[in-house]
Amino acid sequence: MQIIEVEGLCKSYGENTILSDFSFKVNEGEVIAVIGPSGSGKSTVLRCLSLLEKIDKGKITVGGKVMVKTSKDGKAEYAPEKELKKIKLRLGMVFQNFNLFPHFTALRNITEAPVHVLGIPYKEAEDTAMELLNKIGLSEKVNSYPCQLSGGESQRVAIARALAMNPDILLFDEPTSALDPELTGEVLKVMRNLAAENMTMVVVTHEMGFARDVADRVIFMEKGKIIEEGSSENIFTNPANERTRAFIRGFYGQE
Amino acid sequence: MLFMEQLIGFFGSKEMDAFIAQWGLLLNGAFVSLQIFVLTLLFSLPLGLFVALGRMSAKKWLSKPLEIYILIMRGTPLLLQIMFIYFAPYYIFGKSYYGRFAAVIIAFSINYAAYFAEIYRGGIESIPHGQYEAASVLGFTKFQAFTRIILPQVIKRIIPAVGNEVITLVKDTALANIIGVSELFRVTKNETNRTATVTAFFYAGIIYLALNWIVTKILNSLEKKFGYYK
Ligand SMILES: Nc1ncnc2c1ncn2[C@@H]1O[C@H](COP(=O)(O)OP(=O)(O)OP(=O)(O)O)[C@@H](O)[C@H]1O
Numbered sequence: 001m002q003i004i005e006v007e008g009l010c011k012s013y014g015e016n017t018i019l020s021d022f023s024f025k026v027n028e029g030e031v032i033a034v035i036g037p038s039g040s041g042k043s044t045v046l047r048c049l050s051l052l053e054k055i056d057k058g059k060i061t062v063g064g065k066v067m068v069k070t071s072k073d074g075k076a077e078y079a080p081e082k083e084l085k086k087i088k089l090r091l092g093m094v095f096q097n098f099n100l101f102p103h104f105t106a107l108r109n110i111t112e113a114p115v116h117v118l119g120i121p122y123k124e125a126e127d128t129a130m131e132l133l134n135k136i137g138l139s140e141k142v143n144s145y146p147c148q149l150s151g152g153e154s155q156r157v158a159i160a161r162a163l164a165m166n167p168d169i170l171l172f173d174e175p176t177s178a179l180d181p182e183l184t185g186e187v188l189k190v191m192r193n194l195a196a197e198n199m200t201m202v203v204v205t206h207e208m209g210f211a212r213d214v215a216d217r218v219i220f221m222e223k224g225k226i227i228e229e230g231s232s233e234n235i236f237t238n239p240a241n242e243r244t245r246a247f248i249r250g251f252y253g254q255e
Numbered sequence: 256m257l258f259m260e261q262l263i264g265f266f267g268s269k270e271m272d273a274f275i276a277q278w279g280l281l282l283n284g285a286f287v288s289l290q291i292f293v294l295t296l297l298f299s300l301p302l303g304l305f306v307a308l309g310r311m312s313a314k315k316w317l318s319k320p321l322e323i324y325i326l327i328m329r330g331t332p333l334l335l336q337i338m339f340i341y342f343a344p345y346y347i348f349g350k351s352y353y354g355r356f357a358a359v360i361i362a363f364s365i366n367y368a369a370y371f372a373e374i375y376r377g378g379i380e381s382i383p384h385g386q387y388e389a390a391s392v393l394g395f396t397k398f399q400a401f402t403r404i405i406l407p408q409v410i411k412r413i414i415p416a417v418g419n420e421v422i423t424l425v426k427d428t429a430l431a432n433i434i435g436v437s438e439l440f441r442v443t444k445n446e447t448n449r450t451a452t453v454t455a456f457f458y459a460g461i462i463y464l465a466l467n468w469i470v471t472k473i474l475n476s477l478e479k480k481f482g483y484y485k
C-alpha cells in the first residue's frame with residue numbers, strides 16, 4: 001500500500017522555483033534515501049509533506065487521504081483544518097538539529113504531545129515513553145534535560161518523541177549532519193533497527209553508507225528535480241545518469 | 256557607656272514619640288508606594304504580553320498603532336504621562352472620571368506595559384524557529400505551542416531584563432507625588448519641611464532600599480527556579 005503519493009508538486013519562494021513538477025511515492029514499510037547536492041530542495045520536499053511549507057500546486061496523498069490537491073483555478077487547495085491535522089499526525093519528523101524542548105526532561109519531551117495532542121492518559125504515555133527510551137538505549141536518561149544530553153542522545157530522544165505519536169511514516173532531514181562523526185553511529189543504529197521493524201521512512205542524508213545498506217530505494221535529486229531513482233544497488237553500483245555518477249563519485253572521493 | 260544611657264533616656268521620651276510617629280507616617284507612605292508597585296505589575300505584565308503579540312502581528316492595522324503606542328510611552332517622560340492622564344479628562348470633558356490614585360495606576364500600567372512588551376518581544380524572537388516547527392509537526396495547536404513550549408522558555412530568558420524594570424518601578428513610584436498621591440516620597444518631603452531636618456530623607460532611602468532588597472531576593476530565587484535547564 002502507498003503511504004505517500006506526491007504528484008506534480010510545485011513550490012517556489014517568490015521568484016525562486018525550488019520544486020517543479022515533483023512526483024514520488026512511498027510504499028508501506030519502505031525506506032527511501034534522498035540524496036543530492038546542497039540546495040537541491042531535499043529539505044523542502046520533507047517540509048511540504050509535514051506542512052511546514054505550503055505548496056503552490058500539486059497533489060499530496062497520505063494514507064489514501066488527500067492532504068492537498070490542485071483546485072480548478074490551478075492553486076493548491078488544502079483539506080479542511082480538522083482533516084489536515086489528522087493527516088499531519090500520520091507523519092513524524094526528525095530534524096537535523098533535534099529541536100528538543102530544552103525546558104522538558106527527555107521523558108516529558110516524549111510524553112507531552114501524546115498527552116496534550118492525542119489525549120492519551122499520562123500513565124499510558126509514560127509507559128510508552130519508557131519503552132521507547134529503553135529501545136533506544138537511554139533508560140538512564142529519563143530525567144535528563146536536553147542540555148545534559150550529547151548530540152547523539154538528543155537525536156535518539158527526538159526519534160523517540162516522533163515515534164511516541166505512533167506515525168505511519170517517519171521523515172528524517174539529515175538526522176546525523178549536526179553530529180560529531182563518532183556519534184552518528186548510535187543514531188544510524190536506531191534507524192537501522194526501525195527499518196528492520198518495517199517502519200516506513202524517508203531519509204534525507206549525506207550518509208552514503210546508510211543509504212546504500214539500509215535504503216530500499218534511493219532518490220537522487222538536483223535543482224528540484226529527481227534525476228534518478230532506483231534500488232540502492234543500482235544507484236550506487238550502476239547509476240544510469242552521469243550526474244548521479246559524478247555526485248556519488250564525489251562522495252567516495254572525499255572519504 | 257554614654258551611649259547606653261542616651262538610649263535608655265530615649266525610651267519614653269518625647270523624642271521617641273516623635274520618632275515613632277514619623278516612622279508611622281513614612282510606613283503609611285511606603286504602603287501606598289507598595290500598592291502602586293503591586294497594582295502596576297499586576298496590570299502591566301499581562302498587558303505587555305498582549306501588546307508584544309499585537310506588535311509582532313503581520314496585520315499592519317494592529318502592529319502599527321502598537322508600535323506608535325510603544326514609541327510614545329518610551330519616548331516621553333512618565334511624569335508627563337501621569338499628569339496628562341490625570342488632567343486630560345478635566346480639560347477635555349470638563350470633569351474627571353477617576354481619582355489621583357487610579358490615574359497613577361493607569362499611567363504606570365500603560366507605561367510599564369510598553370517596556371515589558373519590548374522585553375517580551377525580544378524574548379519571543381530569540382526562541383529558535385525550530386521550536387515552533389517541532390511543535391507544529393507534533394500536532395500542537397498554535398496556542399498550545401505558545402503556552403507550553405515557547406512562553407516558558409521566554410520567561411526564563413527575560414527574567415533579568417524584567418527584573419531591571421521592576422527595580423526601576425520601585426523607585427519610579429515616587430513620581431506619583433506630582434499629582435498629590437501620598438506615597439513615600441511625598442510623605443517624606445512633607446516631613447522634611449515640617450521638621451526642618453533631612454532625617455526623613457535618610458529613612459525613606461532605607462525603605463526604598465529595603466523594598467528593592469526584597470525584590471532582588473525574589474528575582475534571584477525566580478532565576479534559580481528557572482535555572483534547571485540551559
Ligand atoms: N524560507 C526560504 N525562503 C527562500 N528560499 C528558501 C527558503 N528555504 C529554502 N530556500 C531555498 O530553497 C532551496 C532549496 O532548499 P533546501 O533546504 O530544500 O535544500 P536542501 O537540498 O535541503 O539543501 P541542504 O543539503 O543544504 O540541506 C535553496 O536554494 C534555498 O536557498
Ligand SMILES: [Mg+2]
Pocket residue numbers: 042043044173174
Ligand atoms: Mg536540507
